[in-house]
Amino acid sequence: xxxxxxxxxxxxxxxxxxxxxxxxxxxxxxxxxxxxxxxxxxxxxxxxxxxxxxxxxxxxxxxxxxxxxxxxxxxxxxxxxxxxxxxxxxxxxxxxxxxxxxxxxxxxxxxxxxxxxxxxxxxxxxxxxxxxxxxxxxxxxxxxxxxxxxxxxxxxxxxxxxxxxxxxxxxxxxxxxxxxxxxxxxxxxxxxxxxxxxxxxxxxxxxxxxxxxxxxxxxxxxxxxxxxxxxxxxxxxxxxxxxxxxxxxxxxxxxxxxxxxxxxxxxxxxxxxxxxxxxxxxxxxxxxxxxxxxxxxxxxxxxxxxxxxxxxxxxxxxxxxxxxxxxxxxxxxxxxxxxxxxxxxxxxx
Amino acid sequence: xxxxxxxxxxxxxxxxxxxxxxxxxxxxxxxxxxxxxxxxxxxxxxxxxxxxxxxxxxxxxxxxxxxxxxxxxxxxxxxxxxxxxxxxxxxxxxxxxxxxxxxxxxxxxxxxxxxxxxxxxxxxxxxxxxxxxxxxxxxxxxxxxxxxxxxxxxxxxxxxxxxxxxxxxxxxxxxxxxxxxxxxxxxxxxxxxxxxxxxxxxxxxxxxxxxxxxxxxxxxxxxxxxxxxxxxxxxxxxxxxxxxxxxxxxxxxxxx
Numbered sequence: 123x124x125x126x127x128x129x130x131x132x133x134x135x136x137x138x139x140x141x142x143x144x145x146x147x148x149x150x151x152x153x154x155x156x157x158x159x160x161x162x163x164x165x166x167x168x169x170x171x172x173x174x175x176x177x178x179x180x181x182x183x184x185x186x187x188x189x190x191x192x193x194x195x196x197x198x199x200x201x202x203x204x205x206x207x208x209x210x211x212x213x214x215x216x217x218x219x220x221x222x223x224x225x226x227x228x229x230x231x232x233x234x235x236x237x238x239x240x241x242x243x244x245x246x247x248x249x250x251x252x253x254x255x256x257x258x259x260x261x262x263x264x265x266x267x268x269x270x271x272x273x274x275x276x277x278x279x280x281x282x283x284x285x286x287x288x289x290x291x292x293x294x295x296x297x298x299x300x301x302x303x304x305x306x307x308x309x310x311x312x313x314x315x316x317x318x319x320x321x322x323x324x325x326x327x328x329x330x331x332x333x334x335x336x337x338x339x340x341x342x343x344x345x346x347x348x349x350x351x352x353x354x355x356x357x358x359x360x361x362x363x364x365x366x367x368x369x370x371x372x373x374x375x376x377x378x379x380x381x382x383x384x385x386x387x388x389x390x391x392x393x394x395x396x397x398x399x400x401x402x403x404x405x406x407x408x409x410x411x412x413x414x415x416x417x418x419x420x421x422x423x424x425x426x427x428x429x430x431x432x433x434x435x436x437x438x439x440x441x442x443x444x445x446x447x448x449x450x451x452x453x454x455x456x457x458x459x460x461x462x463x464x465x466x467x468x469x470x471x
Numbered sequence: 472x473x474x475x476x477x478x479x480x481x482x483x484x485x486x487x488x489x490x491x492x493x494x495x496x497x498x499x500x501x502x503x504x505x506x507x508x509x510x511x512x513x514x515x516x517x518x519x520x521x522x523x524x525x526x527x528x529x530x531x532x533x534x535x536x537x538x539x540x541x542x543x544x545x546x547x548x549x550x551x552x553x554x555x556x557x558x559x560x561x562x563x564x565x566x567x568x569x570x571x572x573x574x575x576x577x578x579x580x581x582x583x584x585x586x587x588x589x590x591x592x593x594x595x596x597x598x599x600x601x602x603x604x605x606x607x608x609x610x611x612x613x614x615x616x617x618x619x620x621x622x623x624x625x626x627x628x629x630x631x632x633x634x635x636x637x638x639x640x641x642x643x644x645x646x647x648x649x650x651x652x653x654x655x656x657x658x659x660x661x662x663x664x665x666x667x668x669x670x671x672x673x674x675x676x677x678x679x680x681x682x683x684x685x686x687x688x689x690x691x692x693x694x695x696x697x698x699x700x701x702x703x704x705x706x707x708x709x710x711x712x713x714x715x716x717x718x719x720x721x722x723x724x725x726x727x
Binding site: 321324325328329330332333335336339340342343344345346347348349350351357459 | 520522541542543544546547551552554558559560561562563567570571572573574575577579581584585586587591595598634635638
């Protein structure tokens, strides 16, 4: 922004006074917190306060932010209703698992950090490419489909992926894929979250984002302004799938064990709940929605297991209940389509 | 010749919506299509812009045959339009409505946008400047940060015309731009269209229900009724044509 003494008539007045938090500042802050935290937990210091469980929770939050933010591209910005996000995640998770265990085990013999980083980069890159490829195909198949039809097709795709993996003995079939090395930690996940949010923000605030929004707002007008809707939609599906694949790749190398059923439509539903809780077409909302949902669910888990262990399983009823309450009372989610200043464009558009 | 249409025909089931429609729209020409409700006027626009595919006939934009191209390709070839029921990107800002229209001239790719390269920053700044200049020409600059859907009706019309012009068309199709306007707004609209016709190097084809607009602006007018052209010529001659009076004016004593 320009200096406050020189008011620009074009800038919105609310933005011109306080010094703006910028994206790079958030990146620095996250890493300054994440790296020492990881080191302390790894070293087992202050373990009464820095419980590894909290770090695990933060890691889960990070992976879910990647999933929700990328689904937001389709459901929030493009205005579609895609129901297969866990399917893309599965493609990424199994690709990364295969790359890490069957293709690249030799890299483990390299010096510890270098070997892990190499495996991580290759496996996550591979996961993103594989998911992006599947996303591109889905985009091709559905290029003329909108609304309910697209929802059903993507849901069907999710089921196909899960059922297909269950029948592939090579990756463990229904028993799941075991023995994946734990190549990720909280720092790696945090870096991936920052990458995802940064890239999505950049795209949304470019001509690509404006075109996606215009399709959501009025597809006919967008088309008659020269937008090739199949092409724009295909890009959105490819990019969203790539990041879902990234989350899957992280997930596999964090849990060390994946089963097809962890990527079925109930995972998709969970991603949807967090998305709607936070707010559509808002990356800030995606972050907030994931944090709020995860913290709420963990609190419930602790409360129930402490005070009413016989009700512990009822926790899973809460998530659909939240969705119903949001839809009835606050359809725009916690944040609507507002953004925190560090996710807004520089020129105050 | 900016736009030449020959024998354009479209039927829906047994109903012929447009029958053998012909048009010769010269460079920087301004012509009108009038006719009672359901005469097929908007269908002509939908055929030109590829929303419907014609059964037969041909549309030539300059030298290029656009008859069977998809809508987006026709738009990129240089035909822009507005809609009878305004179709703005309501929840986008006024500025973004215009900047979006420049998407074909963005001058950067997906990777540039992903990593905010120097090319991206330069081109994006250019797009914003062009958009703001464009808004200023239409007196909408002070509205740039408002949601397009929150503008008053007359300004929404103006923004829609501005957005269509931002694509840099060779032919502009205006579908009932004065619909729902009061006499003062209609007067402003006539001024606006006249100004656009003067300032931009393009030809305009106008569908209108309100005769004053057509009478004041159009060099030549065609009258459609039940998909047929029943008269054409200078606006003053056309409205005296008994066929037209019977089909159009006789039916509606006071055109809405």
